[in-house]
Amino acid sequence: MRGDSVEERRFKGPIRGQLIFALLLLALSILLISQLGDQTKWIKKTKFAAQPRLWPMIALTGMVVFTGIHLWRLPRRRILHVELQEAKRWLQVIEYCAWFIAYVWLVPILGYLISTLVFLPALAFRAGYQNKRMITYSAVIGFSIVVIFKSFLEVKIPGGVIYEFLPNTVRSFFILNF
């Protein structure tokens, strides 16, 4: 929603949500700078440039000052309905964060291959691709990802606890490749 004032028309990017973001950033900056004395140390007989407190102080002062001026210069400083709607939109992605964390939690238990073969089709289903073709595609892509990264590029992902139940002959193969 764009207003009539010159500042609002010339504002770069959408105005909705800017106020809430600036307020949150300012609150975080103030909270962190209030902990400066407690969370950092000023060491005696040490040069100013080598003080452990120097850079957190510069960074947090900058955050407070620049966010404060940004907030003051915002063309709209009233919390309207669109602002809250935008904040709600940000919170909606927490669902996908939960999906991601669940995937991370599943991998050491079920192993990378099974977890991916469950996760990607399930997420595709959740995203609205509920036909057989897309679910199959997602499973094939999931399998390819595992083969490329774990088997071919040998990235460090541990084998699943479930692999312990496999027969000795294939156990190490699965731990190393899937």
Add this chain to the structure above:
Amino acid sequence: MDVLVSALEILMRWDVILALLVGSVGGVVIGAIPGVGPAVAIAILLPATFSMDPIVGLTTLLGIYGSSMYGGAIPAILINTPGTAVNALTTYDGFPMTTRGEARRALSLAYSASFFGGVFSVICLILFAPTLAKIAPLFGSREIFLAALLGLILVIVVHRGQTLIAAALVCFGLFLNTVGLEPVKYTKRYTFDQSFLSGGIDLIVVVLGLFALSQAFYLLNGDDEKIRLTKLRGGMLQGLRELAKHPRVVAVSGSFGVTMGMIPGVGEFTAQFLSYSYAQRSSKRPEDFGRGSSEGLIASETANNAVPAAAMVPLLALGIPGEALTAMMLSVFYVHNVVPGPQLFANQMDFVVALYIALLILNVLVLIFLIFATNSIINVVKIPNRFLGAIILTLSFVGVYSLRNSMTDCIIAALFGVIGFALKRLSLPVVPIILGMVLGGIMEVKLRAGMARVKEPFDFIDRPIAFILFLMIFGVLILHIRRVLADRQEIKAEKFANKHASTNFGFYLKKRQTRIMNTRSKSVRRSHLRYSRRDK
């Protein structure tokens, strides 16, 4: 000549050649998919390259970086959606050409211009390398500190209209870098007595959160788009002939790309903007720009492809990354204990030249690949957005988890994913956070080392390069202040211009009423007075 031979020896390995092929083809495909981009791909692949040789890992990443812009031009021209952010200007003239039925000509021109930009910058830098090798050792701690500071200031001021929030985000990046155990005095900084924060916040975790996870969330949260593709017929070589008709635009755009790429914090957007403005100003048909001008397309594509090779200069010569992609590449050097900077130029010049030759070969490979495979590549733009989001989320896991197999890292990355998502929704820049983190660490170390022999403040800039850098910082700040004041004047003028009679209607009505009333009351009083005189 010896350097050239040993550089070629470094490249003549099957794994390097494979990395070049995979990087170039992968980069084109990644660039052609709107919504992925080289930053997401490099962030995901970064941990996988840690187990490779530095030259193999860097060649793969450079391949993606250098070739993604070729691929990004495809959806920009065919469906008006830039494949990578830097192809946005390509849509201005590329898509109107497609609507005129000249899609093949536009693509061919874009490839040719990109090829020229890439090759031109590599040749410039190979020729410039000996001079650079002489200048680089003149950079001590103070000079590197000032160059990093200049980079930070430039990354703030280039975000015109968003400088205040960009500055706040740079400071946020600086703060993130300070979290953990301080490396000299071993005191804790903002760890809140939590063991997982003692080691600090890993740059790659933040990068993956801000680029890859946020993009996955953004795509999953959005809608799919209906795409209509134009069928391409005919060869792709006519662009090279057409490019030869505009040597001035091509040379100037390439030079802008090389110059802007070398300055930390500036990059593709400024290079494109300057080239496009120049091409428009000097064109015989400036009215065609934005409506399918071949010169406009050439200017933007040549400039953006000249940047990647040039962007490696501050990284290799000074150890200072100029933008997010080279900041990610810096971590590949660190993992292998190769410290980029003046010493690299002095001791491992063959390694530097090998990287440039790799970029040169890469441009040739990409052009050949695109001439034959464009018709097949264009199909990747059909991948639905939310499905792509699910794939990126799955791939992001590899990037984050393979670092340390840590659940905490994944939670931190998810948190930065939400922050990145909010920034994307608000069209706010992410790069200042990354550069703040990377350059903040460099600045802290270099300031400490540089101040060791400084007694008075002016001693800090008593060397010629330090003084020049100081003047550059001063100049940039003065120019920025002038621009801010000019913007304010413009706003004032616009406000004044909008203030016409109708906006003050109430005021004029009241004034008129008062005048009428005054006139009327005067006449009434006068008449009353006249009658009263008659009565007498």
